[in-house]
Amino acid sequence: MAEVKLFGNWGSPFSGRIEFALKLKGVEYEFIDEDIYNYKSPLLLKYNPVHKKIPVLVHNGKPICESLVILEYIDETWEKGPSLLPKDPYERALVRFWTKFLDEKCVPTLWKTCWSIGEEQVKAKEESTELLKILEGTLSDKKFFGGDSIGMVDIVANFISYWFIILQELAGLQVLTKEKFPKLGAWIDDYLNCNIIKENLPPKDKLTAYFRARFEAAAAAAAK
Structure with a gap:
């Protein structure tokens, strides 16, 4: 093996x-x-x-x-199991486009929104909202970004589905909510309810405690 x-x-x-x-x-x-x-x-x-x-x-x-x-x-x-990328060259190109968009635009901006303060945070929140609107439109009526099953774009977007939700709660923000983004909210539920995803996520209490400690350390450092 x-x-x-x-x-x-x-x-x-x-x-x-x-x-x-x-x-x-x-x-x-x-x-x-x-x-x-x-x-x-x-x-x-x-x-x-x-x-x-x-x-x-x-x-x-x-x-x-x-x-x-x-x-x-x-x-x-490994060809066994579900394909993460489509076979069609054009569809594969689209997957690469959206994964790059997530990594270069969405993740850094959402992260910055949670860790910045003042005017910098206000600007980051506005940018995050616009990026999330793009993702909401991309989902359209699909269950997952690639269609009916989890693909590479969904996996790359995992930060949004789990980590960011914890971070925004700790930061006292409501950037991504089901009221503002119903399609993304439904996608998050479907993604996190997939057994393989659900069973292999980091424990929420452990991750929350870890980020809370980092928030407290950052606040203490800023107060000095």
């Missing part, structure tokens, strides 16, 4: 993407939990010397870095 290892972090939405994909494909793997803030293991630095970050998938001793690249590799390497 092929040896598969995933260098990740229990609370990271980026390594979570890879775990969800591997689980959906039925691929057995070993998970190596990295302390990404305090200590990066020699193996992680060896396998990802350029960016020095997670996730890194190691397949038969060969490392693959960057979550979007890893997801495509998983889909092309």
Whole structure:
């Protein structure tokens, strides 16, 4: 059997993407939990010397870095299980477009909204709302971004479905709500109710405690 290892972090939405994909494909793997803030293991630095970050998938001793690249590799390497990308070249191009949009636009802006203050937060909230409107329109009447089943865009959007909901609550924000974005709200429910996704999410209480501690540390630092 092929040896598969995933260098990740229990609370990271980026390594979570890879775990969800591997689980959906039925691929057995070993998970190596990295302390990404305090200590990066020699193996992680060896396998990802350029960016020095997670996730890194190691397949038969060969490392693959960057979550979007890893997801495509998983889909092309293990044909069993559901396809993460469509076969049609145009549809595949659309998937790459939206995953890049999520990573380069949505995730950084939503993250900034929760951690900034004052005018910077107001601006980030406005930008986040506009980006979420685009995603709402993209969903249209589909259950998932790719249609009737979970695909690569859904997996890449996992930060929005789970991590951001926790963060906005801790920050006292209501940027993404079912009232404002009913289609995204329905998508979140369908995505999180998928057994494989639900069973492999980081525990909500643990993730909430982790982010709360970071909020408190940031507030204490700002008060000095």
